[in-house]
Amino acid sequence: xxxxxxxxxxxxxxxxxxxxxxxxxxxxxxxxxxxxxxxxxxxxxxxxxxxxxxxxxxxxxxxxxxxxxxxxxxxxxxxxxxxxxxxxxxxxxxxxxxxxxxxxxxxxxxxxxxxxxxxxxxxxxxxxxxxxxxxxxxxxxxxxxxxxxxxxxxxxxxxxxxxxxxxxxxxxxxxxxxxxxxxxxxxxxxxxxxxxxxxxxxxxxxxxxxxxxxxxxxxxxxxxxxxxxxxxxxxxxxxxxxxxxxxxxxxxxxxxxxxxxxxxxxxxxxxxxxxxxxxxxxxxxxxxxxxxxxxxxxxxxxxxxxxxxxxxxxxxxxxxxxxxxxxxxxxxxxxxxxxxxxxxxxxxxxxxxxxxxxxxxxxxxxxxxxxxxxxxxxxxxxxxxxxxxxxxxxxxxxxxxxxxxxxxxxxxxxxxxxxxxxxxxxxxxxxxxxxxxxxxxxxxxxxxxxxxxxxxxxxxxxxxxxxxxxxxxxxxxxxxxxxxxxxxxxxxxxxxxxxxxxxxxxxxxxxxxxxxxxxxxxxxxxxxxxxxxxxxxxxxxxxxxxxxxxxxxxxxxxxxxxxxxxxxxxxxxxxxxxxxxxxxxxxxxxxxxxxxxxxxxxxxxxxxxxxxxxxxxxxxxxxxxxxxxxxxxxxxxxxxxxxxxxxxxxxxxxxxxxxxxxxxxxxxxxxxxxxxxxxxxxxxxxxxxxxxxxx
DNA sequence: GTTAGGG
DNA sequence: CCCTAAC
Numbered sequence: 001x002x003x004x005x006x007x008x009x010x011x012x013x014x015x016x017x018x019x020x021x022x023x024x025x026x027x028x029x030x031x032x033x034x035x036x037x038x039x040x041x042x043x044x045x046x047x048x049x050x051x052x053x054x055x056x057x058x059x060x061x062x063x064x065x066x067x068x069x070x071x072x073x074x075x076x077x078x079x080x081x082x083x084x085x086x087x088x089x090x091x092x093x094x095x096x097x098x099x100x101x102x103x104x105x106x107x108x109x110x111x112x113x114x115x116x117x118x119x120x121x122x123x124x125x126x127x128x129x130x131x132x133x134x135x136x137x138x139x140x141x142x143x144x145x146x147x148x149x150x151x152x153x154x155x156x157x158x159x160x161x162x163x164x165x166x167x168x169x170x171x172x173x174x175x176x177x178x179x180x181x182x183x184x185x186x187x188x189x190x191x192x193x194x195x196x197x198x199x200x201x202x203x204x205x206x207x208x209x210x211x212x213x214x215x216x217x218x219x220x221x222x223x224x225x226x227x228x229x230x231x232x233x234x235x236x237x238x239x240x241x242x243x244x245x246x247x248x249x250x251x252x253x254x255x256x257x258x259x260x261x262x263x264x265x266x267x268x269x270x271x272x273x274x275x276x277x278x279x280x281x282x283x284x285x286x287x288x289x290x291x292x293x294x295x296x297x298x299x300x301x302x303x304x305x306x307x308x309x310x311x312x313x314x315x316x317x318x319x320x321x322x323x324x325x326x327x328x329x330x331x332x333x334x335x336x337x338x339x340x341x342x343x344x345x346x347x348x349x350x351x352x353x354x355x356x357x358x359x360x361x362x363x364x365x366x367x368x369x370x371x372x373x374x375x376x377x378x379x380x381x382x383x384x385x386x387x388x389x390x391x392x393x394x395x396x397x398x399x400x401x402x403x404x405x406x407x408x409x410x411x412x413x414x415x416x417x418x419x420x421x422x423x424x425x426x427x428x429x430x431x432x433x434x435x436x437x438x439x440x441x442x443x444x445x446x447x448x449x450x451x452x453x454x455x456x457x458x459x460x461x462x463x464x465x466x467x468x469x470x471x472x473x474x475x476x477x478x479x480x481x482x483x484x485x486x487x488x489x490x491x492x493x494x495x496x497x498x499x500x501x502x503x504x505x506x507x508x509x510x511x512x513x514x515x516x517x518x519x520x521x522x523x524x525x526x527x528x529x530x531x532x533x534x535x536x537x538x539x540x541x542x543x544x545x546x547x548x549x550x551x552x553x554x555x556x557x558x559x560x561x562x563x564x565x566x567x568x569x570x571x572x573x574x575x576x577x578x579x580x581x582x583x584x585x586x587x588x589x590x591x592x593x594x595x596x597x598x599x600x601x602x603x604x605x606x607x608x609x610x611x612x613x614x615x616x617x618x619x620x621x622x623x624x625x626x627x628x629x630x631x632x633x634x635x636x637x638x639x640x641x642x643x644x645x646x647x648x649x650x651x652x653x654x655x656x657x658x659x660x661x662x663x664x665x666x667x668x669x670x671x672x673x674x675x676x677x678x679x680x681x682x683x684x685x686x687x688x689x690x691x692x693x694x695x
Numbered sequence: 696g697t698t699a700g701g702g
Numbered sequence: 703c704c705c706t707a708a709c
Contacts, residue, residue: 603697
């Protein structure tokens with residue numbers, strides 16, 4: 001929380017300054033500031049609550065008064081209220097944008113609000129951000145949320161209904177959506193709703209056809225209504241909030257291996273943004289230096305260990321794992337701090353994300369884009385013509401991975417992950433290829449470069465290159481082009497990741513918190529661990545969601561940090577690992593291992609009982625044992641968390657007493673009489689009895 | 696890199 | 703869980 005707050009603040013500051021000053025209403029201002037903080041803090045909950053409300057409302061209202069505008073309104077109001085309370089920030093921002101006339105989503109929303117309060121309100125439920133996401137997904141999704149909303153909306157607004165009806169919404173016709181939205185005022189508020197929608201969609205796993213579409217949609221609406229739109233800050237802000245949500249979500253998931261893996265995946269995304277630290281990071285850095293990453297060594301060690309059965313090998317292996325874990329952990333933890341950035345990365349499409357783009361229409365917009373668009377908008381340049389880019393996937397630098405046949409799929413994933421992490425961690429740069437040639441002049445406009453020509457769009461590609469990302473000035477870039485659109489989005493395109501390295505970079509913020517959410521959700525909901533490192537690709541739904549979400553912009557923190565001081569980074573680094581309480585099974589395994597090996601040999605214990613639990617380090621085991629001993633000594637009433645069977649606690653005390661006397665360290669041979677097991681030599685592998693808990 | 700402890 | 707001293 002603390003961190004978050006910091007971030008938020010930083011973000012706020014950042015944003016505020018960024019936002020081009022436009023006349024804002026006082027009210028809005030207040031809101032924005034307030035909101036930002038609040039929303040960020042508990043965006044997730046807010047979303048959840050909002051969703052719940054929306055559903056309820058929609059149900060009741062819809063059923064009772066379908067046609068009445070009032071009903072709608074009421075719903076909208078409720079939603080709005082909540083949003084305001086929780087997510088005020090975004091709105092205010094939006095408002096600002098609107099005033100400026102630059103924001104897409106926000107603009108739409110504002111218009112709707114102002115012009116057609118009724119319709120608009122109804123739509124509001126979905127945040128702008130959400131909208132994007134939601135829009136795509138909703139149609140496909142059967143989620144309650146979406147369904148409810150739909151019904152309500154339909155009743156109230158024709159446009160909205162149409163939207164859904166199209167069903168294909170997802171598809172392609174952003175224009176329609178946009179129009180409908182704008183007209184109806186669909187535009188919604190971003191905050192909670194957006195998240196909700198995103199969630200619902202994710203949860204439902206509805207496969208959205210065009211993940212990218214959302215962003216597009218976003219922009220589209222703006223265009224439709226108004227030609228010009230500036231980039232909206234609102235987007236950025238929302239992103240921040242989203243990112244948070246995402247984090248929360250992520251955190252929520254855990255414990256399973258799968259989850260863990262997810263974690264990793266997610267983490268890697270984040271990781272990209274944050275500066276490498278610790279062992280894992282170091283490794284990564286090293287890896288980065290070379291074009292290829294080889295993971296094999298670890299595996300080799302592993303094999304040897306098995307063959308030899310010698311401790312040595314195991315030891316190595318363990319170490320490697322340890323490091324690995326470290327990395328993962330770090331990533332995860334850091335992700336919180338960096339999540340913003342990371343989110344950006346993600347949204348952009350991380351390495352593998354597919355994003356889709358659809359509409360070829362020219363739109364002015366801003367929010368979406370991760371970077372470029374935003375920046376442009378910020379500048380306030382209203383491009384008449386916009387180019388839309390659809391990025392289906394990123395092309396990444398060649399990664400060479402070598403693993404033994406005996407390697408497990410999990411290890412392969414980790415390996416890939418590591419490579420990707422390394423890549424991201426090292427910093428990524430986006431390159432633009434036009435007709436096979438790199439476009440190096442960043443100051444040229446798309447039209448000048450020829451990118452705006454449809455003929456060239458086909459030959460347009462984005463690449464991710466290792467190397468410190470240079471962060472283009474986030475806010476205003478000279479480049480005017482807001483969006484790039486290409487009908488045929490070249491597959492090679494990749495979204496850009498903002499700057500991973502980020503600390504320094506202030507890259508454009510990316511806007512979408514949604515992505516984060518989406519990503520998270522999908523993962524949770526259905527996806528199985530995808531085979532490939534990038535889950536995103538695998539899952540349609542996932543891809544969608546991800547695609548949709550743009551990803552978070554850099555993180556607020558980063559931004560904040562920049563201005564502030566380098567120290568901030570430290571804080572970031574400090575990110576704590578997510579808490580993963582030991583399960584009874586794990587405790588059981590730990591107790592048994594300690595009974596056999598004694599205390600003081602945590603590395604061996606780790607190897608014996610938790611070798612496959614990458615998230616449990618020997619330090620963790622040692623700490624757990626410490627707490628177990630303490631727990632066993634206190635009264636049951638004083639214990640917290642998942643109750644540990646008394647039987648285990650008794651064993652803990654027995655083993656603790658035994659080894660305290662025998663000085664476990666000396667030799668593992670002695671086993672306490674109380675302890676059951678047996679045999680052995682602790683040193684080697686003799687005892688296999690201990691169950692390994694896969695976590 | 697491990698251990699052991701304090702925080 | 704984190705951080706560190708000590709080894």
